[in-house]
Amino acid sequence: MDRRDPAQIYGVLGNPAKHSLSPLMHNAAFQALKINAHYVIFEKKSEELEYFFSSLSRQRIFGLNVTLPYKEKVIAFLDTISKEAKLIGAVNTIKRTPRMLLGLNTDGEGFLRHLNEDLQFEPKDKVIALLGAGGAAKAISVYLGKQGPKKICAYDIDATKLSALEACLKKNFKGINFVQADTIEGLCINECDLLINATPVGMKESDPCIIDGKFMHRGLLVYDLIYNPPETKLLALAKKLGAKTANGLGMLLYQGALSFEYFTGRGAPIEIMRRALNEGVKRL
Numbered sequence: 628m629d630r631r632d633p634a635q636i637y638g639v640l641g642n643p644a645k646h647s648l649s650p651l652m653h654n655a656a657f658q659a660l661k662i663n664a665h666y667v668i669f670e671k672k673s674e675e676l677e678y679f680f681s682s683l684s685r686q687r688i689f690g691l692n693v694t695l696p697y698k699e700k701v702i703a704f705l706d707t708i709s710k711e712a713k714l715i716g717a718v719n720t721i722k723r724t725p726r727m728l729l730g731l732n733t734d735g736e737g738f739l740r741h742l743n744e745d746l747q748f749e750p751k752d753k754v755i756a757l758l759g760a761g762g763a764a765k766a767i768s769v770y771l772g773k774q775g776p777k778k779i780c781a782y783d784i785d786a787t788k789l790s791a792l793e794a795c796l797k798k799n800f801k802g803i804n805f806v807q808a809d810t811i812e813g814l815c816i817n818e819c820d821l822l823i824n825a826t827p828v829g830m831k832e833s834d835p836c837i838i839d840g841k842f843m844h845r846g847l848l849v850y851d852l853i854y855n856p857p858e859t860k861l862l863a864l865a866k867k868l869g870a871k872t873a874n875g876l877g878m879l880l881y882q883g884a885l886s887f888e889y890f891t892g893r894g895a896p897i898e899i900m901r902r903a904l905n906e907g908v909k910r911l
Contacts, residue, residue: 635664636687637890640679640701641694644670648907649692652883655903659896664689673700680704683723690890691721692883698732698762705730714799715766720886731889734763735770737882745877748821748848750774756814757781758837759825760788763852767825768792772800780815782808783826816842822865824851829859836860845869854879855911880904 639649645668653666669691671679676697693701698717702708705718706727712718718730742748751774757764760783771779779796783789789807796805808814816822816838828837830853838861843849849865852875862872884895 632663633687635662635689636667637664637690637692638667638669638688639692639694640669640671640697642670642672642696644668644694646911647694648879648904649883651903651907652880652900653887655899656887656896659899660891660893662891662893664891673697676700676704680728683728689723690886692886693719693721702730704728711735711769714769714795715762717762717766719766719882720889722889731886732766733882733885733889734766734878735768737880737885738767738878739770739774740881740885741873741877742850744881746848746850746871746873750776750821752777753820754815754818755779755821755823756816756819757823757825758811758814758828759783759823760785760792761825764823764825765792765795767823768796769799772796772803776804778804778806780806780808780813780819782811782814811838812842814842816847817844819847822847822849824849824853824859824861827853829853829861830855834860836864838864840864840868843868843870847871848873851875852878854908857908876904876908 639647647668650666657664698719701718708718708730712730712732715732718732720731720733722729750771754777757779760781781789793805793807796803824837828834843865847870849870850873851859851862853859854874854876857874865872880901884897884900887895
């Protein structure tokens with residue numbers, strides 16, 4: 628790109644969004660590839676969204692990541708969304724082309740890439756326990772469903788969300804073995820290969836450990852989507868008991884890398900983005 632041209636603008640939309648780590652990894656990637664672009668934070672109130680989306684062209688905004696609480700609400704402002712975004716019912720990436728606004732969802736694919744590439748875990752024929760049935764759980768479940776797991780057993784305090792998740796997966800993945808657990812104990816974690824925490828429990832210091840240690844074992848991979856704090860009580864206990872652990876920073880990295888590639892058409896410099904995120908976490 629000609630450096631004399633005005634910089635293209637990208638950013639993350641949410642509320643709150645000021646503590647997002649996304650600008651660190653995207654700006655590091657732009658700099659490494661010598662792309663004339665900046666990535667910034669757009670913290671907007673709900674009533675500001677309509678005007679914001681109508682002004683993207685004037686502001687030279689070419690792409691957005693979307694975080695809470697707008698992943699579902701932004702769909703109303705888009706011209707089209709991807710098949711995966713339709714399945715999930717949420718968008719976390721928006722690309723502006725000369726003719727349209729395209730909505731995508733890279734959360735599930737980002738999660739799967741972290742599982743495959745960094746953790747060397749293949750979901751096919753595995754037994755998976757899932758805590759939570761909200762937006763994040765749905766995004767990763769859609770991608771897990773594609774891989775042919777032996778069983779997904781899920782629990783959520785909200786039975787309506789749990790039933791909606793089951794309906795979505797069974798409609799789109801014929802023959803999937805999805806089980807609703809009535810309690811956390813009913814997840815049968817001692818029989819599982821992968822345990823995923825897709826709830827916010829663990830973000831606060833006062834939060835309890837969501838799983839009793841007696842259910843965990845050495846052959847288990849415990850994945851907590853939370854990355855701040857980097858080690859929740861769940862992960863600390865799992866590590867103490869000899870289980871393999873991972874937090875959500877890898878998912879953040881890979882969903883961001885996928886977004887970057889959609890935005891720019893260039894391969895994402897993964898290790899540069901990873902270093903930027905790791906440095907950012909130290910400052911949280």
